[in-house]
Amino acid sequence: MHRKIEELEKRWYRYKLKMLMIPLGSSIVTAFIGSGGYYLYDRHYIHNIPKTAVLSATKEFKEDAKKESIKVAKIEPKKIKKKSNDILLEPIIPVIDLEKEEAIRYPRRVSSKRKEFYKHLVKAKRNDYLTARELASMSRVESATSSKPHVMKRIKLQSTSNNYIETMKEKFAHSHSFRDALLLAKAFYKKASYKEAEEWALKANKINSKLEDSWLIFAKSKAKMGKKQEAINILAKYYAKSRSLKAKDTIEEIRRGKI
Amino acid sequence: MRSKFEEVKKIFIDSINKDNYVELDSATYNYNLLETSLLKPLKMILLYGRPGTGKSMLLNKLYHNLKEHREIHYFEAPILSEKAFLKEIYESMSGKSVPENMRVNFDGLLKYAQSLRGKREVVFLLDECQLYSEALMEKIRLLSDTRVVKFVITLHKTEDEDIVAKEHFKTRIWEVIVMKNVTEDDLHLYLQKKLIKKGFLEISNMIRKKDIRYIHYMTNGNFRETNKYLYTIFGIYEYYEKNNPKKISTKKLSKKILEMAAIELGYINA
Numbered sequence: 001m002h003r004k005i006e007e008l009e010k011r012w013y014r015y016k017l018k019m020l021m022i023p024l025g026s027s028i029v030t031a032f033i034g035s036g037g038y039y040l041y042d043r044h045y046i047h048n049i050p051k052t053a054v055l056s057a058t059k060e061f062k063e064d065a066k067k068e069s070i071k072v073a074k075i076e077p078k079k080i081k082k083k084s085n086d087i088l089l090e091p092i093i094p095v096i097d098l099e100k101e102e103a104i105r106y107p108r109r110v111s112s113k114r115k116e117f118y119k120h121l122v123k124a125k126r127n128d129y130l131t132a133r134e135l136a137s138m139s140r141v142e143s144a145t146s147s148k149p150h151v152m153k154r155i156k157l158q159s160t161s162n163n164y165i166e167t168m169k170e171k172f173a174h175s176h177s178f179r180d181a182l183l184l185a186k187a188f189y190k191k192a193s194y195k196e197a198e199e200w201a202l203k204a205n206k207i208n209s210k211l212e213d214s215w216l217i218f219a220k221s222k223a224k225m226g227k228k229q230e231a232i233n234i235l236a237k238y239y240a241k242s243r244s245l246k247a248k249d250t251i252e253e254i255r256r257g258k259i
Numbered sequence: 260m261r262s263k264f265e266e267v268k269k270i271f272i273d274s275i276n277k278d279n280y281v282e283l284d285s286a287t288y289n290y291n292l293l294e295t296s297l298l299k300p301l302k303m304i305l306l307y308g309r310p311g312t313g314k315s316m317l318l319n320k321l322y323h324n325l326k327e328h329r330e331i332h333y334f335e336a337p338i339l340s341e342k343a344f345l346k347e348i349y350e351s352m353s354g355k356s357v358p359e360n361m362r363v364n365f366d367g368l369l370k371y372a373q374s375l376r377g378k379r380e381v382v383f384l385l386d387e388c389q390l391y392s393e394a395l396m397e398k399i400r401l402l403s404d405t406r407v408v409k410f411v412i413t414l415h416k417t418e419d420e421d422i423v424a425k426e427h428f429k430t431r432i433w434e435v436i437v438m439k440n441v442t443e444d445d446l447h448l449y450l451q452k453k454l455i456k457k458g459f460l461e462i463s464n465m466i467r468k469k470d471i472r473y474i475h476y477m478t479n480g481n482f483r484e485t486n487k488y489l490y491t492i493f494g495i496y497e498y499y500e501k502n503n504p505k506k507i508s509t510k511k512l513s514k515k516i517l518e519m520a521a522i523e524l525g526y527i528n529a
Binding site: 002016018 | 522523529
């Protein structure tokens, strides 16, 4: 009995092993047959594709490629547009720079004379102050003194570009800043448009009555228009209030006939 | 000390004994059908089915239930000799012994049976009738025609015997009761009743539904095969109980032992 059971146990272990191996082996064989079958089918299929099918497939492919190329061509402008959008995202370019931008956009069309013209243009910035370099570009003479940008009273506006004046006018319309008004007054004074200079000096003065330059431009414009006494009276009033040496000097100049 | 599993094993020794009869729905149905058929004026009743479907057990049960109330005789083993068969029939009917040097004449037996018409009705239960010769079967038919002798015969259902059953008895059989293998549920009930009847409730509880499913799968619900299988299973249990008790659990049937028994009986080709 003992041997019989031992033998039976051995047979049982063999049976369990067999039961384990059968599904494993059958799955391997199935996978092998499956992959082999697929390989043969694949080969057979590739080697037995009718020529007409190949031709039609090629034709379809070409048509598809053509469509795709059309699509690409359609997409390209969009990409460019996107690129322009990127440019728009950059900080707002001042008005003068817009003209420069024009120059960048059409660089070949700009003549050397035109380039020279651009050099003399005053660059406008978003802030209310002009940098020393910007002011220096207005005048070659004054460029020597541009190392002291804070001395605005010494600056004589060289550029009388209409474009500049219009731009500044637009800027003033938005800002109502006494500085813009004063810059316009100076520009008109430089341009010998004394009436406008007088008006803009008055505007600047109305906004800020302590603004010395507005008094000076106003008085000098009056003097230039032949109203010397009136100019002296105005400056005298200002001198009595501010004790400004500049005002005193200007009175002296008017009296001597230098202005 | 005797092994518990040794006792359990013995329950499944295949034997035709009324005490081993287990009341199952299918068996009860067939028994009632058989008993009702005996009340009808039928000449022959055939119990027909594959070996191990419970034909002999049913016949045995019928004999023990009716022997006190009716004139009934049970031929458990087939009597292959015509001489011995006729002698046995005569002795059973007449209650007289036939001397050793004498033989029963079939014509005389037939006349004797005819003389009893309307007076008596004798039932003979013949098991394993597929072993009887065709000539003897013909004599059985003639005896049943007297309406005095009624035969209940059992036949194995095999391919060859199927032809015998169909061709030979086609015109003679009045009632056919087909015996089939049992279902899983009936098999479960059979094993439970068998074990509980002998006081092995604990062993009965060890057999789970999935074990029944496996046993049924192996034996196809055949009583004889089931008994043989369970006998082998508990034989292995008996061995482990005596030699290596750690290897067995008394809470559930071991799948390993079920498979080992199946290998032993050739149900599994290992």
